[in-house]
Amino acid sequence: MYCGRVVRTKDPAVRTLLIERAAHMLRTREPITLRTLVAGTGVSTMAVYTYFGGMEGLWQAMRQEGFTRLAEALDQVATTADPVRDLAALGAAYLTNALASPDLYRVMFDAAFALENPAAADETLHCLVRTAERAKEMGRFRSDIDPLSLATQTWVIGHGLVSLVATGPLPREALDHGIAILTALFVSCGDAPETAHRSVTEGWRL
Amino acid sequence: MYCGRVVRTKDPAVRTLLIERAAHMLRTREPITLRTLVAGTGVSTMAVYTYFGGMEGLWQAMRQEGFTRLAEALDQVATTADPVRDLAALGAAYLTNALASPDLYRVMFDAAFALENPAAADETLHCLVRTAERAKEMGRFRSDIDPLSLATQTWVIGHGLVSLVATGPLPREALDHGIAILTALFVSCGDAPETAHRSVTEGWRL
DNA sequence: GCCATAACATAGCACTGTTATGTATTGTGG
DNA sequence: CCACAATACATAACAGTGCTATGTTATGGC
Structure with a gap:
């Protein structure tokens, strides 16, 4: 041969x-x-x-780089004894990372990259899922809460916020809405209202 | 002269x-x-x-057209005796309209159109704000709730959902997360949990 | 030391949006 | 009524885009 x-x-x-x-x-x-x-x-x-x-391959490489940096930024979020705070902090880190380099963020979520690297999304979600699991194990969330669903919902909120702010329609102050939405979401998962509000505002440092 | x-x-x-x-x-x-x-x-x-x-002017006109159609789609949402249901229905209409023509949607929120027509965003929000006001007047939401803030938060959720679904990372079934997030949000505004859940699932017809 | 093969350089192609230039048209003031 | 000025429109060219065909150089296994 x-x-x-x-x-x-x-x-x-x-x-x-x-x-x-x-x-x-x-x-x-x-x-x-x-x-x-x-x-x-x-x-x-x-x-x-x-x-x-070709150029498209370069853009793909740029997206990969962006997701890698995002994963690093999320990994650097401190793990404290308050997983709900950490969950909010992860959302805040997501916003900070995206707004720090909005052009790279735009490239990352540019259309027509469907299924190019589906693992990238899961990777991004991974630490969110683990933190949600931790909150569940500590009794902050009800036992019937699905960590993956909650992580996805947290992602949806963060992504919606940063998208509307980065592309113009909403002013930067609108990022504060994240506190209200996340608090409402965590309360619906079983966390006590006051505790949830305190944890979220603590983690939501932009 | x-x-x-x-x-x-x-x-x-x-x-x-x-x-x-x-x-x-x-x-x-x-x-x-x-x-x-x-x-x-x-x-x-x-x-x-x-x-x-020039071509950029044509894209601007396309965006304008997209926002006009979106406003029409939102206006066609029926006004019922249940404003919370209507609020969820507006969110669902937003998703339906966006996913019906994802390319136009992408053009609408394409970057680098910052402040091109800031009134378009307000126009989109208007019926959301009115519906939130109506829910507040009917006693479903607490008196300290700001309708504009609540409308913005509803928009953020809808936009985050449709963005992540339209660009690929999330599957279409993920749209169902909207029910959980919206319900949590409305409950945090003072609506009763069971009532809120029923209204949202009723309005959330995609 | 071959020499096949990959890495690289050069030049050109088909395409893009834009603009310069010339022509045709048309509402209106004298 | 009609000449004219200003606009709409057509043609062709221009600079720039991503890409490819073709030729050249370098390199590592036999």
Whole structure:
């Protein structure tokens, strides 16, 4: 059996260089095109095709990078003895991360990436689910509460808030609505109203 | 003082023709470009510039059209004796309208249209606010509830749901989470849990 | 040391939105 | 009534886009 010879290997440094340059151009609001991306880097336009298979592949890589950073940001949220506070803090971290780089956020949730990487969504939800489970085990939530559903609902609230604020319709102060909605949601899960309100306002530090 | 003469007037029919054709191409997933848009219509590419000032102007007109249709869809929601049900129905109508034409929805909330037409958002919120006021007057909500805030929160929930479902991360069944979140929100406003649940499930017909 | 194969560079293609330029049309003031 | 000025519209060109065809260079296994 003939095994084809592998003769040249891609340089991973070039790949990360392009991604970081694209991320930088995204931050500085420069339009990212094939030619502006490679300009000044010394590499030619073909590099985008050998490393990403085209511009769409680069955007996919950017989305992956965005989800990775989001997961890191959520992981850095402190775990305290109050899981309800932590759940609100995770929501706040979601907002902070998204509003810190709204352009990357827009790329992440750009349409037409359906099912491209369904694991990314689950990964994002994972720490939310664990925190919800913890709150349930501590007796803050009723035993019939589904942690995954609650995590999803928390995500929905955070995403709706940051979407409407980032794209313009709602002013930045509207983020405070998150406190009321989350508190109502957690109370409906069995937490005591005063306790829930205190935990949420404590975790909701933007 | 010299007043310039107005000698030729634009034909409004051409404007609506282009908008409707663009809307149709949006529905049929055809890529909308300057040339594909005017192809077959008999008008030349310059028409887009005389009527919209360019492609960006056409997208703005599309957004306006989208918000107008959304307002009409919300206006068609029946007003019953149960304002809490109506509030949930408005949320459901928002989802239905958005998912019926997800591409138009994406255009509407496309980024970089910040403050382009801030009245559009208020217009969208208006019937939500009125319904919230009605529920408050009927004693379903506490007297300290701010209808505008509650309407905004309802909008945030609906928008978060439809965004995550339309762009892929969440499956369509996730729309059912709206019932739990809205019920929790309305209960937090003073409505009785059983009554709120019944009203929301009644209004939440997708 | 071959030499097949991948990495890379160059030039061109079809397409995009936009604009410059020329023509046709039309309402109105004299 | 009608000449004219200003607008609507058509044609063609321009700069820029992503992408691909083609040629060149470099490299690692036999």
